[in-house]
Amino acid sequence: MTKISELLETAVGPAVTVLDxxxxxxxxxxTPCAEYDVRALINHLFQVIVNFQALAAREDVEFGAAPDVVTGNWRARFGEEAARLVAAWAVPGADEGTAGAMGLPARTVGNMVLGDLTVHAWDLARATGQEFAPDASVLDEIGPGLAxxxxxAREAKVFGEPHPVxxxxxxxEQVLALTGRDPGWRPPGA
Known part of the structure; x- marks a missing residue:
C-alpha cells in the first residue's frame, strides 16, 4: 500500500502549478465550488493543508473561518506549506492508528486531505482556465476513499448530492461527480 506522504508528494506538484x-x-x-470564489477557495485550501499537517502530528485543529492569506507572495507560501504537508505525513507512523477529534483512522484522514488537494486544485484550474489532471495513483486512492x-460528507454538508455522469x-469525472461537482463545469461566459 502506497504511503499517504508519497501520494501527497505526487499530488502537490500539479496543485502548486495550478496555484502558481x-x-x-x-x-x-x-468556482465549481459554489460557496467559494477563487480567493476564498485558495484561503480554504491553505487552511486545509496547514490543519492537516497538525492532524498528521495528532494535534488539535480548528476549522473555523479561514483567514485571508492571499497577500504578499502567497503562491510561494502555498508551495512551502504543501511541502510541509508532505513532510508531516512522511513521519513514521503518521498514516497509522487514529487522527483527528473524530477518532478516524489516520489513513482516512490522509485520504481526506489528498482528496481536498486534488479536487480543489481542479476547482481552481477550471475557474481560472487552466488544465488539471491528477495522477492515476492519486485517483486509485481517493476514488474508493471518497466513495x-x-x-x-453529505450529512456534514461537505459534499453535495452526486452529479449525474x-x-x-x-x-x-466520477470522483468529481461523487463530491457533487459537474465535471463539465466552465466559468460563466467561457
Whole structure:
C-alpha cells in the first residue's frame, strides 16, 4: 500500500502549478465550488493543508473561518506549506492508528486531505482556465476513499448530492461527480 506522504508528494506538484498559474485578476471569479470564489477557495485550501499537517502530528485543529492569506507572495507560501504537508505525513507512523477529534483512522484522514488537494486544485484550474489532471495513483486512492466517506460528507454538508455522469465517464469525472461537482463545469461566459 502506497504511503499517504508519497501520494501527497505526487499530488502537490500539479496543485502548486495550478496555484502558481492563478492571475490576481481572477481572484473574484466563481468556482465549481459554489460557496467559494477563487480567493476564498485558495484561503480554504491553505487552511486545509496547514490543519492537516497538525492532524498528521495528532494535534488539535480548528476549522473555523479561514483567514485571508492571499497577500504578499502567497503562491510561494502555498508551495512551502504543501511541502510541509508532505513532510508531516512522511513521519513514521503518521498514516497509522487514529487522527483527528473524530477518532478516524489516520489513513482516512490522509485520504481526506489528498482528496481536498486534488479536487480543489481542479476547482481552481477550471475557474481560472487552466488544465488539471491528477495522477492515476492519486485517483486509485481517493476514488474508493471518497466513495466510502461520501454519506458522512453529505450529512456534514461537505459534499453535495452526486452529479449525474454519462456511462463511460472517466475515474476523475466520477470522483468529481461523487463530491457533487459537474465535471463539465466552465466559468460563466467561457
Amino acid at each position: 498559474g492563478i492571475d490576481d485578476n481572477s481572484l473574484e471569479a466563481p 466510502a466517506m461520501a454519506p458522512m 454519462p456511462d463511460g465517464a472517466g475515474p476523475f
